[in-house]
Amino acid sequence: MDVYDVSDDLVKKLNDWKLIGIISGKFNELKENYSKVNFVEHALIDFKYMEKIFLNVTLREDKCNKRSVEFRMLGNEQFSLKNRKYFQALELYNKSICFAEPNSEHLSIGYANRSAVLFEWKRYRDCLANIELARKANYPARLSHKLDKRERDCQQLLEQQPPDVVPHEFKLSFDSHAQVPYIADCLELRESPDEGRFVVTNRDLVVGDLVAVEQPFCSTLLPPMRYIRCATCKRENYLTLIPCDSCCSVMFCSEECKLRATSSFHRFECPIIDFLHRMFNKIHGIALRTTMAALDLYPSIEELMAFCEQPQNQHKCAFDLDYSQLSAQEHYRAIHGLVTNQHLRSVSDLFQRSVVCAVLKHFIIEYTPLKDFLGGEDGRNFFTDLLFRHLQTSPSNMHGIDLVEQVNETKDDQTHSSGAYAFLSLLNHSCAPNTLRIYEGTKAYLFVLRPIKAGNVLYDNYGAHFAVFSKQQRLDTLSMQYRFDCKCEGCELDYPTFGRMPHKATVPSVTDDTDMKSLGAYNYDFATSNYTKYCEFLTQYGAAYPCEQISSAEECLKMALHIMVDAVPLKAKM
Numbered sequence: 342m343d344v345y346d347v348s349d350d351l352v353k354k355l356n357d358w359k360l361i362g363i364i365s366g367k368f369n370e371l372k373e374n375y376s377k378v379n380f381v382e383h384a385l386i387d388f389k390y391m392e393k394i395f396l397n398v399t400l401r402e403d404k405c406n407k408r409s410v411e412f413r414m415l416g417n418e419q420f421s422l423k424n425r426k427y428f429q430a431l432e433l434y435n436k437s438i439c440f441a442e443p444n445s446e447h448l449s450i451g452y453a454n455r456s457a458v459l460f461e462w463k464r465y466r467d468c469l470a471n472i473e474l475a476r477k478a479n480y481p482a483r484l485s486h487k488l489d490k491r492e493r494d495c496q497q498l499l500e501q502q503p504p505d506v507v508p509h510e511f512k513l514s515f516d517s518h519a520q521v522p523y524i525a526d527c528l529e530l531r532e533s534p535d536e537g538r539f540v541v542t543n544r545d546l547v548v549g550d551l552v553a554v555e556q557p558f559c560s561t562l563l564p565p566m567r568y569i570r571c572a573t574c575k576r577e578n579y580l581t582l583i584p585c586d587s588c589c590s591v592m593f594c595s596e597e598c599k600l601r602a603t604s605s606f607h608r609f610e611c612p613i614i615d616f617l618h619r620m621f622n623k624i625h626g627i628a629l630r631t632t633m634a635a636l637d638l639y640p641s642i643e644e645l646m647a648f649c650e651q652p653q654n655q656h657k658c659a660f661d662l663d664y665s666q667l668s669a670q671e672h673y674r675a676i677h678g679l680v681t682n683q684h685l686r687s688v689s690d691l692f693q694r695s696v697v698c699a700v701l702k703h704f705i706i707e708y709t710p711l712k713d714f715l716g717g718e719d720g721r722n723f724f725t726d727l728l729f730r731h732l733q734t735s736p737s738n739m740h741g742i743d744l745v746e747q748v749n750e751t752k753d754d755q756t757h758s759s760g761a762y763a764f765l766s767l768l769n770h771s772c773a774p775n776t777l778r779i780y781e782g783t784k785a786y787l788f789v790l791r792p793i794k795a796g797n798v799l800y801d802n803y804g805a806h807f808a809v810f811s812k813q814q815r816l817d818t819l820s821m822q823y824r825f826d827c828k829c830e831g832c833e834l835d836y837p838t839f840g841r842m843p844h845k846a847t848v849p850s851v852t853d854d855t856d857m858k859s860l861g862a863y864n865y866d867f868a869t870s871n872y873t874k875y876c877e878f879l880t881q882y883g884a885a886y887p888c889e890q891i892s893s894a895e896e897c898l899k900m901a902l903h904i905m906v907d908a909v910p911l912k913a914k915m
């Protein structure tokens with residue numbers, strides 16, 4: 342059961358009982374969003390949906406040594422000489438660590454087993470970090486000789502290893518914008534009745550130009566990544582993750598990240614974490630996280646309320662902020678001002694969104710400390726309004742954060758997190774985009790993918806790419822999720838579709854035998870060490886390039902982008 346099942350079932354019931362007309366009429370008459378959501382919440386309570394959810398969905402799994410041991414055994418099987426599936430073993434050991442009861446030896450054995458994988462993987466520094474974690478978690482004395490030996494071997498081998506590769510740092514191709522320091526000075530904001538706000542360049546841009554480097558206001562990790570990445574900084578850190586002390590579904594890369602989470606968003610999400618993962622999707626997840634990050638800005642709900650109501654905080658964007666001392670509060674002005682498209686939404690869309698909001702707010706208020714923070718009715722209604730706002734801004738604005746490198750052949754799309762970006766959210770869509778976002782952690786780089794003449798618009802792609810979806814599929818998605826009729830160049834030319842995103846198909850894979858250290862800067866894989874693979878792939882599309890001649894990461898990326906541009910129409914013509 343997820344929240345859409347609840348919504349579908351409710352609508353079906355109302356239809357069966359011939360109540361849908363009356364209910365949607367009443368719903369439509371309500372002016373305030375919180376009134377709509379409260380109305381739906383009451384219906385869900387009256388029809389016993391909340392009770393059913395409570396009885397059928399676990400709010401949070403308890404720590405359990407028995408399950409910890411089961412996961413460890415599964416991990417051992419993957420790690421065995423027969424299988425040697427190290428990545429799978431690590432994920433299972435992380436699960437075992439997460440389920441282990443605090444202060445039990447199972448936690449320390451989980452760390453120790455992880456150190457064994459890392460030793461095989463020649464990640465000696467991480468191996469030592471895990472040995473230390475195991476000792477701190479009271480590793481049993483009867484087994485300590487094993488750890489002592491591993492530690493000695495590790496220290497010896499570490500000395501012989503070359504230093505880690507430092508990832509290449511990309512810099513803006515132009516001076517910084519006078520107002521918005523993390524974008525190029527040639528970018529300008531425009532607005533039109535048909536397309537809302539959008540971004541143009543006042544200078545010719547060429548392929549490979551880097552025009553923005555942006556950090557999100559907030560981000561959230563997707564549930565399948567919970568035993569691989571840190572829930573706070575989202576770094577891939579499955580080698581040294583530590584668990585939340587209370588839940589079995591969240592891990593952190595350091596005590597610092599753990600404290601940041603447990604004193605903010607995770608304080609409220611932790612008591613219902615498994616319910617959140619089970620019932621809601623990534624759009625709902627980032628909407629909730631954005632709302633919680635907003636609550637974190639002020640010590641009291643009244644102060645946030647005052648902030649959100651001030652006229653100078655309405656419909657603001659990245660170009661309106663004061664960057665001289667950028668605070669989280671200032672940053673949020675641009676996130677609060679993202680388009681909701683509420684006026685374009687149908688009653689049934691708003692009704693379904695209200696069901697999502699009602700279930701989410703009901704459980705988070707009832708079963709977490711949020712209730713105390715919100716105080717009385719005014720606080721609850723304000724929270725409901727804010728959550729409803731972000732349940733509308735999220736589908737139209739939030740970004741999937743992905744990794745250029747792949748973990749294994751089967752995972753094609755490695756989107757690991759969602760993020761709220763003030764500037765990137767001003768880019769309009771094209772099915773044949775002229776820019777490309779690449780991420781390092783949650784930091785987004787915006788590269789030019791096709792030449793853009795001065796005066797022209799920079800277009801992003803919202804997932805409806807001409808190379809992947811038919812024109813009709815794209816038009817349907819864009820009108821349903823983003824509420825506009827696409828008339829972009831990709832649609833006018835109506836290129837034939839050939840199945841997969843050109844750059845997604847180029848991602849090199851890390852196999853279980855890969856010496857992880859040799860990858861070093863693996864966030865930039867396709868731009869750096871693995872560009873040969875990338876080019877090999879593209880030759881299938883008729884593009885042959887002398888990859889060996891590319892020496893720097895920047896040069897490689899430019900070349901990679903050129904190849905992409907050339908390869909797409911080539912294949913399309915075949």
Ligand SMILES: C[S@@+](CC[C@H](N)C(=O)[O-])C[C@H]1O[C@@H](n2cnc3c(N)ncnc32)[C@H](O)[C@@H]1O
Nearest residue numbers: 536537538680737738766767768769770823825
């Ligand atoms: C990420 S926002 C882009 C910025 C937005 N135009 C604004 O005013 O803030 C996405 C929304 O912009 C609008 N939009 C995006 N691409 C468009 C296009 N090609 N034509 C018309 N509207 C578009 C739609 O309302 C969409 O939901």
